[in-house]
Amino acid sequence: MEDTKTNLPAGEATIPAGDAVSLRAETALLHRRLLAMARGAEGRLRDQRAANVLGTHHLRDEIAALRAALRRAEAASERRRLEAETLRARSEAQRAALQAMGQLLAEAVGTGEEAEARWLALAARAAEMGLPHEETYLEVNGDVARDGQTAAGHYIRFGARAGRFPHPAPDAG
Incomplete structure (x- = not known):
């Protein structure tokens, strides 16, 4: 099951999965509001012309400012939108790299009686380096917490291959 947010390694941003949709909706709303304001200003300009009221230059400036x-x-x-797409693509590339690294680890450790000792040694070394961020x-x-596993042990054996990120994503705000 995937989160609604993509967690990136330290130094990256977190992009909500629906961010591009909300950006499009926000742009459409802003576009409609600004067009309505411009139409209102144009309507006022027409009314002033019909009544021979001076000051149409101000309304033309207002329309130009609204269009700008x-x-x-x-x-x-x-x-x-482009920044969100770029960050999402970078996140997916990093997830794929983590999965490949996990697969390489699994192949390097192998199976058999000595494999468990190798997994434990790798997990201990990863924990010493702060990989992954435990909390x-x-x-x-x-x-992982419910199963009583350590973060390092789970990440080295399963998490990397599953594409789970080892560190928290930085605050997007």
Whole structure:
């Protein structure tokens, strides 16, 4: 079962799975609001012309400012969408690399009577290096804590092959 968020190694951001959808919705809402404001300003301009009221230059400036604001908002939304896609792709590449590393570990350790001792030695060395981050790994992977396994032992034997991240993702805020 996958989380609704993709956890990245230290130094990366966390991207919610629905972030691109919410960005599109936010952009569409902003676009509709700005268009409505521009239409309202255009309507006021028409009314003033019909009544021969002076000051249409101000309304033209307001319309131009609203259109410029709309272009800036659309550009910012597109940048945020592209950043989210880039981070999501990077996260998937890192997950694939972790899975490959886990598979290599499993192949290197092998099977048989001596394999358990090799797994335990690897887990002890990983724990000494702070891999994985004990508290966060057990919190994010509740199954490991429920089964009474250590974070390092589980990560070395199973977690890396499953693509579980060894460290907490940095605060996205």
